[in-house]
Amino acid sequence: MDMTAHMDIMAVMKADLERALAKPLDQRRWAMVIDLRRCIGCHACTTGCMSENLTPPHMQYRPVREEETGRFPATGLRFLPRPCMQCDNPGCTRVCPVKATWKREDGLVTIDYRKCIGCRYCLVACPYGARSTDTGEYYTGEFHARTYEVENSGEYGKTFRRRSHWHSPVGNARKCHFCIHRVEKGELTRCTTTCLGGATFFGDLNDPKALVTKLIAKGNVFTYKEELGTRPMVFYLL
Amino acid sequence: MKFSRRTFLKTVGVASAGVTAAATMPERFLSWAEESAEAGVKLVPTFCELCFWNCGLIARVENGKVVKVEGNPLSLRGRGRLCGRGNAALGALYDPDRLKYPLINTGTRGAPVWKRASWDEALGVIAGRMEKIRKEHGPEALALFSHGTGGAFWKHLLKAYGSSNYTAPSFAQCRGPRDTGFLLTFGADVGSPEYYDFDNSRHIVLLGSHLGENAHNSQVQDVVQGLARGARLTVVDPRLSNIASKADDWLPIKPATDLALLLAWIRIVIVEELYDREYVGKYATGLEELGAAVAEYTPEWAEKETDIPAETIVRIARDLGKSAPHVCIGAGRYAVWYGDDTQRSRAIAILNALLGSWGREGGYYLPVSGGVPEYPGLPEYPHSEGVPRLDEAYPFASLQTTTSIRQASITGKPHPVKGWFVYGCNLMKTMPDREETIRALANLDLVVAIDVLPVDMIAHADVVLPECTYLERYDNLSVGKFKELEISLRQPAVEPLWESRPSWWMTRELGSRLGLQAYFPWKDGEEYLARRCEAGGVEFAELKKKGVIVRSGGASPYIVPGSEPTFDTPSGKIELFSKQLQEKGFDPVPKYTRHPQPPQGYFRLLFGRSPLHTFSRTTNNFLLADLQKENSLWINSRKGRELGLKDGDTVQLETSAGVTSPGTIRVKLTERLREDAVYLYHGFGVHAAGMTRAGNRGVGDDELIAKPTVDPIMGGTAMRTTFVKPVRRG
Amino acid sequence: MTLFGLLLPEKERLATTFREIVAGRGGVALYAAIAGMLLGGAGIAAIVFLGHGRTTNTSTLVPWGMQIATYVYFALVSGGCIFTNFLGTQFFRRTYEPLASRVIFLGLVNALAGFLSLASELGHVERLFWFILSPNPTSPMFWMSVWYTADIAILLVEYYNVRRHHHSKGLLYASFIIPLITYCSLGSLFGAVSSLPYYYSALLPVYFIFAGFLAGNALCAAVVALRAAKDGCRELLRPFIRMQKIALASVFVLAFCRTIIGLAGSGSGYEIFRETMVTDLVFGMVVSLVVPFLILTYRKSPGGVLLATAIVLVTQFIARLDLVVRGFRVPLFRVYDMPERIGYTPSVAELLVLLASAGTVLFLYLVAERSGLFEAPAKGE
Numbered sequence A: 001m002d003m004t005a006h007m008d009i010m011a012v013m014k015a016d017l018e019r020a021l022a023k024p025l026d027q028r029r030w031a032m033v034i035d036l037r038r039c040i041g042c043h044a045c046t047t048g049c050m051s052e053n054l055t056p057p058h059m060q061y062r063p064v065r066e067e068e069t070g071r072f073p074a075t076g077l078r079f080l081p082r083p084c085m086q087c088d089n090p091g092c093t094r095v096c097p098v099k100a101t102w103k104r105e106d107g108l109v110t111i112d113y114r115k116c117i118g119c120r121y122c123l124v125a126c127p128y129g130a131r132s133t134d135t136g137e138y139y140t141g142e143f144h145a146r147t148y149e150v151e152n153s154g155e156y157g158k159t160f161r162r163r164s165h166w167h168s169p170v171g172n173a174r175k176c177h178f179c180i181h182r183v184e185k186g187e188l189t190r191c192t193t194t195c196l197g198g199a200t201f202f203g204d205l206n207d208p209k210a211l212v213t214k215l216i217a218k219g220n221v222f223t224y225k226e227e228l229g230t231r232p233m234v235f236y237l238l
Numbered sequence B: 001m002k003f004s005r006r007t008f009l010k011t012v013g014v015a016s017a018g019v020t021a022a023a024t025m026p027e028r029f030l031s032w033a034e035e036s037a038e039a040g041v042k043l044v045p046t047f048c049e050l051c052f053w054n055c056g057l058i059a060r061v062e063n064g065k066v067v068k069v070e071g072n073p074l075s076l077r078g079r080g081r082l083c084g085r086g087n088a089a090l091g092a093l094y095d096p097d098r099l100k101y102p103l104i105n106t107g108t109r110g111a112p113v114w115k116r117a118s119w120d121e122a123l124g125v126i127a128g129r130m131e132k133i134r135k136e137h138g139p140e141a142l143a144l145f146s147h148g149t150g151g152a153f154w155k156h157l158l159k160a161y162g163s164s165n166y167t168a169p170s171f172a173q174c175r176g177p178r179d180t181g182f183l184l185t186f187g188a189d190v191g192s193p194e195y196y197d198f199d200n201s202r203h204i205v206l207l208g209s210h211l212g213e214n215a216h217n218s219q220v221q222d223v224v225q226g227l228a229r230g231a232r233l234t235v236v237d238p239r240l241s242n243i244a245s246k247a248d249d250w251l252p253i254k255p256a257t258d259l260a261l262l263l264a265w266i267r268i269v270i271v272e273e274l275y276d277r278e279y280v281g282k283y284a285t286g287l288e289e290l291g292a293a294v295a296e297y298t299p300e301w302a303e304k305e306t307d308i309p310a311e312t313i314v315r316i317a318r319d320l321g322k323s324a325p326h327v328c329i330g331a332g333r334y335a336v337w338y339g340d341d342t343q344r345s346r347a348i349a350i351l352n353a354l355l356g357s358w359g360r361e362g363g364y365y366l367p368v369s370g371g372v373p374e375y376p377g378l379p380e381y382p383h384s385e386g387v388p389r390l391d392e393a394y395p396f397a398s399l400q401t402t403t404s405i406r407q408a409s410i411t412g413k414p415h416p417v418k419g420w421f422v423y424g425c426n427l428m429k430t431m432p433d434r435e436e437t438i439r440a441l442a443n444l445d446l447v448v449a450i451d452v453l454p455v456d457m458i459a460h461a462d463v464v465l466p467e468c469t470y471l472e473r474y475d476n477l478s479v480g481k482f483k484e485l486e487i488s489l490r491q492p493a494v495e496p497l498w499e500s501r502p503s504w505w506m507t508r509e510l511g512s513r514l515g516l517q518a519y520f521p522w523k524d525g526e527e528y529l530a531r532r533c534e535a536g537g538v539e540f541a542e543l544k545k546k547g548v549i550v551r552s553g554g555a556s557p558y559i560v561p562g563s564e565p566t567f568d569t570p571s572g573k574i575e576l577f578s579k580q581l582q583e584k585g586f587d588p589v590p591k592y593t594r595h596p597q598p599p600q601g602y603f604r605l606l607f608g609r610s611p612l613h614t615f616s617r618t619t620n621n622f623l624l625a626d627l628q629k630e631n632s633l634w635i636n637s638r639k640g641r642e643l644g645l646k647d648g649d650t651v652q653l654e655t656s657a658g659v660t661s662p663g664t665i666r667v668k669l670t671e672r673l674r675e676d677a678v679y680l681y682h683g684f685g686v687h688a689a690g691m692t693r694a695g696n697r698g699v700g701d702d703e704l705i706a707k708p709t710v711d712p713i714m715g716g717t718a719m720r721t722t723f724v725k726p727v728r729r730g
Numbered sequence C: 001m002t003l004f005g006l007l008l009p010e011k012e013r014l015a016t017t018f019r020e021i022v023a024g025r026g027g028v029a030l031y032a033a034i035a036g037m038l039l040g041g042a043g044i045a046a047i048v049f050l051g052h053g054r055t056t057n058t059s060t061l062v063p064w065g066m067q068i069a070t071y072v073y074f075a076l077v078s079g080g081c082i083f084t085n086f087l088g089t090q091f092f093r094r095t096y097e098p099l100a101s102r103v104i105f106l107g108l109v110n111a112l113a114g115f116l117s118l119a120s121e122l123g124h125v126e127r128l129f130w131f132i133l134s135p136n137p138t139s140p141m142f143w144m145s146v147w148y149t150a151d152i153a154i155l156l157v158e159y160y161n162v163r164r165h166h167h168s169k170g171l172l173y174a175s176f177i178i179p180l181i182t183y184c185s186l187g188s189l190f191g192a193v194s195s196l197p198y199y200y201s202a203l204l205p206v207y208f209i210f211a212g213f214l215a216g217n218a219l220c221a222a223v224v225a226l227r228a229a230k231d232g233c234r235e236l237l238r239p240f241i242r243m244q245k246i247a248l249a250s251v252f253v254l255a256f257c258r259t260i261i262g263l264a265g266s267g268s269g270y271e272i273f274r275e276t277m278v279t280d281l282v283f284g285m286v287v288s289l290v291v292p293f294l295i296l297t298y299r300k301s302p303g304g305v306l307l308a309t310a311i312v313l314v315t316q317f318i319a320r321l322d323l324v325v326r327g328f329r330v331p332l333f334r335v336y337d338m339p340e341r342i343g344y345t346p347s348v349a350e351l352l353v354l355l356a357s358a359g360t361v362l363f364l365y366l367v368a369e370r371s372g373l374f375e376a377p378a379k380g381e
C-alpha cells in the first residue's frame, strides 16, 4: 500500500485550504471536484457525511447514484455522488420567502437554521434534489434520549441540538454545506477525507495553484444539468 | 456509456509537486491528538469491528456519548478513511435492539423462552455444564465457533479448558480454499489483509473479487490507486461488479468455469514461453509436469467452457506476459464457490508463480515478519492425548472446519461434541444447510452464544451473553502484516450500555469459576494489553494515544539480490506440481471438471457483498438500514422480461432441490448480469425476533443452500451450486 | 366601523344562535361542522405538539402533501368566490345582488381556512415575522404572502361596502385585479418548481385562475342551489349555472393544452405524464369536467346543480392533491436501491387538517346564515 501518494494529496489540499483561509472571505471560492473515474461506488462519502452531520433518518446530503447504460454485455456503469452543487445561480435561494438561505461571498450556499420557517419551497426549487427537510424523526425513536442523536451537529460552526421538534434544525431545510465548520478550521470536507476511491477533491477555485483549479483546467470536466444555468461549484471529471 | 480509465487521473503527478517529507505526513493529520483541548470533548482512537479489516478510527465523545467516528490517519488499513459501513458505527453502538442482559433459555432451542439472568447466574450455569461435559466426555467435547477480535479470549479459555476444537465460518465458508491452495504452492497463504501489491501493478486480474462492493478499505484504495497509475485491469465476473465497470476488459464468464480460463492462461503462458524463466528456474519445481498436464486446455476449448472468446483469452495472457512480473492475479478472498476451489486457487497461485509475481513489485509483496508476543508467563495449555481429529477426512484443512464439528455433534464420531460456544458468528446464516445445524444443536448439552444482537443464532442458545460493542471495550490487539507491521489498539470510548460486558471480563470470570485462574492473571483488559505491549517492546502509552503504531520491518517487501525468499513447502520451492496432493490421492496439477449448469427454467444463485452491509451483522444497523433495508434479486433485463417480470415485482425463490425461501424479494432488472444467473446481496432474510429493522426483509442465499458439495482437499463447502427460479408473489 | 350587525351578525342573534347550538337545536350540518373543527383542531394540535416527523407523511421526497393541497384548494376556492362576485356584479347585477354578501363571506372564510392548513404545515410557523423583517422580493412565496394579505384586506373592504350598499366601481375592479395577481403568483409559485416542468409549466398561473374560478364558483352555486331548493327561487341559480359552464369549458381547454404539451414533451417527468395519461383523460377531463357540464346542460334543477358542483368540488380537490404531490413521484436523485416511484398517502393528522379547514368554512357560514347575517342588510351607517 502506498501511504505516501494518498497522504500527498491530502497534504496538498490541506495546504490549499490554509492559503485560502489566510485570505478574506470574499476572495475565497470553494469548489469540489469529483473524479467519476475514481469513484468506486462504495458509498463511504454518504455515510461519512451522515456521521459528520448527525443527519436524521431518510436524510442524506450526499447520496451516490448508480447509472447503468447500454445492453449486456456492453453494459456501462458509473457512480454519481451528489452533494449540494453550491450553485452560482441557485434556484433555492431565489425562492426562499424570508432570505433564510443565500449565497455567501465565498461561494457557500448557506441556510440560517434560526431563520428558516420550514416552508420547503427551496426543496422543490432545487433541480438537484439536494435539499432535505428535517421533520424531527429520530432513528432510535423514544430511545433517542439516551443516544447521540440529540447532540450538537456543529453545522455552520454553530450549536444545534435536536432536542425536540421545537429546536432547529428540526423543522428546517437542510443540505450539504461543504462542511464549512470543518473547512474554516482548516480540515477538509468529510466526504473528501473518507472517500475510498480518493475521488473527491476540495479547495479554492480562486487560487490558481490549488489542486481543484488545476483539475478542472483539463478538458474532461462537466457540471450536472449544465443546461439549467445553475452554474454548479461541483465539477465532475470523466 | 463505457468509461475508459486509461485517462485515469494521475493525481500523484499533479499533487506531489511542492510536497516533501511524505513519509512523516500522517503526523500532519494528527491535529485531533492535540485538539482534544475542546472543552467536554474526548477523542478516543480505537479500531472498527463492523468487518474484520479492523481499520483505525477515532471516536469523538461528548457528554458521555459517542457523537461521531472518523478514520485514524495512522491506520494502514484505513489511512484516515472509513468505508460505508465503518462510518455507521453509531448505528451499532446505539441500536435499541442490542442484547442488554444475560439471558437463560427456559424453553427449547429454536423456540426459546427467555429469562433475564444476573451475570453470576448465567456464568454459573455455563461453568457447571462445562464441568459436567469435561467429566462425562472429556474437554475435547467442547467446541468454539468464533469470528472477531474478542474471539481470542474465548479461544484462550477453550485451550485452557483443554480443547483444541475451535473453528470459524471464515475458513471453510470463506478463505479456506484460497489459503490452502497458496499454502500448497508457495508454502504461505496470502494473508488477511492480503499481500496484494495492487497500487504498483501494471496488470491486475480479478476473478470475482468485487472490490468497491467488497469494501475492504485499504484494498479498495490500492486498486483505485493502481488504476490511476496506469495499471491494466481485467475483471472476470458473470456480473458487472463495481470494479468491473472500471476494467479494460470485463469478461462475463459462465459461472463455475473459472478453472478452465485459468488453465488455458497457464497453457498459453507456458506454450508461448511468456513465463519468467529465471524466476521459475530458480524458485519453482514441476514446470514440465505442469506443461504436460495443461496441454489439452486450448483457448478454443476454454472458449466453449467459459463463453469468453479465445482471442480475448490469448490477448490477455500475452498482456500479462508483457507486464510480468508486475502483475497481480488476485486470489480473491471469498473462495468457497464450486467445491473444487482449492484447485482453482492452486491454478491462480501457479499462474502467479509462472509470471513471477510472488515477492515482486506490483504482484504479491512479502509481508513484514514478527508480531506481538502473547501475554508473558502463562502456564502451558493442557493436552488430551489420543483424541482423533474431527476433520481427518480433509487432509489439508489448516483450520478445523465448521462442518466437521457439526457432523461430530450429530454422530458422536470420531468423538462426541457436547457443547458449543458461538462467539460473533451467526451460524444460522453463515453455515450452509441450516437443517443440519439445527440437528447438531439438538444433540448438545450446552450452547452459549456471545453476541451483541438478538440474531438468528440466539434463538438456539441455552445461555446468551451480551457483549458490549467495540466502542465500549478493551479487546485483543489487532496486528496487521503489511510491508510494515501495524499494531492497533481497541479501547473503550464510552462505558458499556446496560449490562453488556467485554470478552476479557467474561472469560476471566468463567476461568475463575473453572479453577483456571492461573490462565487469567490480568486485572483487566487494559492491564492485559499493557503487559503484552511491554513484552513486545511496544510503548503502550503511545499506543493508547495514537491508536495505531506502525513498525518498519527493515527487510524489503520484494525479492532483492541478497535476500532470497524461502518457501515453506516440502521441496522448499514453489510447487507447480504438488507431490503432497498426489500422495493424498488428489490431482497434483489442477484438472478441469465440468460442474452442472442450471436446468431449464432455473438460474444459478450468485451472491456477494453490499457496500453498505457486512453479512447479516449490519442489517439491523439503523444508519445502514436507512440506506438499504432489504436486498433485491438481480435478473438480466431481457431474461426477466421474457419471464414477465418487472422491476419491483415481488417474488419468492424456489430451488431445484425443492427449498422455498421463507421471505420474498423484489426484482431488479439489470444489464449488469448474465442470463443464466440471478444475484443478490448476502446478509438479508433475517427472521430473528427482536431484530426490528432487519427482521423479515428480503431473502438470504443461506436460506436456500442445502447439501452443498464439499471440497475434498480442505473441507470448504461449495456455496454457489444452488439453482433457483423466481415465483411471483403479490 | 361597526363590527356587529355589519361585519358580524348582530350580537343578540349571534347569542341566540349559540344558545340554540348549545341546546341541541343547531341542525345536523352545524354539529358536523363543529365535530370537524374539533377533530381537525386535534389534528393540528398533534402536528404542533408532536412534531411533523411523527404526524405527517411528507418528507424530503414528498415535501409538499395534503396540507399544501388543502391550502391551495381553499385559497383557489376563495379566489373563485371573488371572481364570481365580480362577474356576478358585472353581468347579472339584479339576480346576483342579493347573494353578493354570501359570496364574499365565503371568499373570506375560505381564505382563512386555507391559511389554517398552511400554518400547520410550516416547520417553524412562529417565525412568520421574518416575512416582514426579511422579505425576499425574488420569491414567489413572498409575493404570495403580500398578495394574499392584500387579497384578504380588499375582500374585507368590499364586503364592508356590499353590506353597506355602498358600491364602488374602483373597489370592484381592485377586488378583481388583486385576486387575479394573487392566484397568478400562486400559480407561478408552483410553476417555478423545477420538478413540475411537465405539469402545466408556464400555463399554471392561467390554469390556477380558471381552476380557482371553477371551484369557487361551484361552491357559490352549491350554496345558492341549496337555498333555491328550500325557497324555490330558481332564477337566482341561472347566473351560476352559466358561470359554472364557462369555467368548466375553460378548464377543459387548458387541460387539453396540457395534454398536448405532455405528449410533445420528453425528458424526466414526462414518463410520469405518459403513465398517468389514461387516468388524466378519463378522470381529469371526462369525469371531472365533461360530466358536470352535461349535467348542468340537461338538468338545471337545484338537484342537478348540487350534483354537478359536488362533483366539481371533490374532483378539484383531488386535482389539487395530485398537482402538489405528483410532480415529485420521480425522485430526481435516487438513494441507494430505492424504489423508482415514491408513494405518498396522507397521514391521519393531514386528513384531519383538511377536516379542520372544511369544518371551519362550514361552521362560520352556517353560524352567519343562522344569525341572519345575509338576510337583513343594514342600511347605511
Ligand SMILES: Nc1nc2c(c(=O)[nH]1)N[C@H]1C(S)=C(S)[C@@H](COP(=O)(O)OP(=O)(O)OC[C@H]3O[C@@H](n4cnc5c(=O)[nH]c(N)nc54)[C@H](O)[C@@H]3O)O[C@H]1N2
Pocket (backbone or CB within 6 Å): B051, B174, B175, B207, B208, B209, B210, B211, B213, B214, B215, B216, B236, B237, B238, B239, B241, B253, B254, B255, B256, B257, B258, B332, B333, B334, B335, B337, B606, B607, B608, B609, B610, B611, B612, B613, B614, B615, B679, B720
Ligand atoms: N461491504 C462488504 N465488504 C466485505 C464484506 C462484507 O460483508 N461487506 N465481507 C468481507 C469478507 S469476509 C469477504 S470473504 C469478502 C468477499 O468478497 P470477495 O472476495 O470479493 O467475494 P467474491 O465471491 O470473490 O466476489 C463476489 C463476486 O463474484 C462474482 N461471481 C459469482 N460467481 C462467479 C464465478 O463463477 N466466477 C467468477 N469469476 N465470479 C463469480 C459475483 O458476481 C460477485 O460479483 O468481502 C469482504 N468485504
Ligand SMILES: Nc1nc2c(c(=O)[nH]1)N[C@H]1C(S)=C(S)[C@@H](COP(=O)(O)OP(=O)(O)OC[C@H]3O[C@@H](n4cnc5c(=O)[nH]c(N)nc54)[C@H](O)[C@@H]3O)O[C@H]1N2
Pocket (backbone or CB within 6 Å): B049, B146, B147, B148, B150, B168, B169, B170, B173, B174, B175, B334, B423, B424, B425, B426, B427, B429, B430, B431, B432, B450, B451, B452, B453, B455, B467, B468, B469, B470, B607, B608, B614, B615, B616, B617, B682, B701, B702, B703, B705, B719
Ligand atoms: N450463504 C452464505 N454463507 C456465508 C457467506 C455468504 O456469502 N453466503 N459468507 C461467508 C463468509 S465470507 C464469512 S467470512 C462468514 C462470516 O460468518 P460469521 O463468522 O458468522 O460472521 P457474521 O455473519 O459477520 O456474524 C457476525 C455475528 O457477530 C455478531 N457481532 C457483531 N459484533 C460483535 C461483537 O463485537 N461481539 C460479539 N460477540 N458479536 C458480535 C453479530 O451480531 C453477528 O451475529 O460467513 C460465510 N458464510
Ligand code: SF4
Pocket (backbone or CB within 6 Å): A083, A084, A085, A086, A087, A090, A091, A092, A093, A109, A125, A126, A127, A128, A129, A130, A131, A175, A230
Ligand atoms: S444544488 Fe440545489 S440546494 Fe444546492 S445551491 Fe444548487 S439549487 Fe441550491
Ligand code: SF4
Pocket (backbone or CB within 6 Å): A095, A096, A097, A098, A099, A100, A101, A111, A115, A116, A117, A118, A119, A120, A121, A122, A123, A172, A173
Ligand atoms: S424551507 Fe427555509 S430555507 Fe427553504 S425556502 Fe423555506 S424558509 Fe427558506
Ligand code: SF4
Pocket (backbone or CB within 6 Å): A048, A049, A050, A052, A053, A061, A062, A083, A084, A175, A176, A177, A178, A179, A189, A190, A191, A192
Ligand atoms: S461536503 Fe460535508 S456536508 Fe457536503 S456532502 Fe461532503 S461531507 Fe456532506
Ligand code: SF4
Pocket (backbone or CB within 6 Å): A038, A039, A040, A041, A042, A043, A044, A045, A046, A064, A079, A081, A194, A195, A196, A197, A198, A199, A200
Ligand atoms: S466515497 Fe468516494 S469512491 Fe466511494 S462512493 Fe463516495 S465518491 Fe465514490
Ligand code: SF4
Pocket (backbone or CB within 6 Å): B048, B049, B050, B051, B052, B053, B054, B055, B078, B081, B082, B083, B084, B085, B086, B087, B215, B216, B217
Ligand atoms: S473496512 Fe469498513 S467496516 Fe471493515 S473495518 Fe474498515 S471501516 Fe470498518
Ligand SMILES: [Mo]
Pocket (backbone or CB within 6 Å): B170, B173, B174, B175, B333, B334
Ligand atoms: Mo469472509
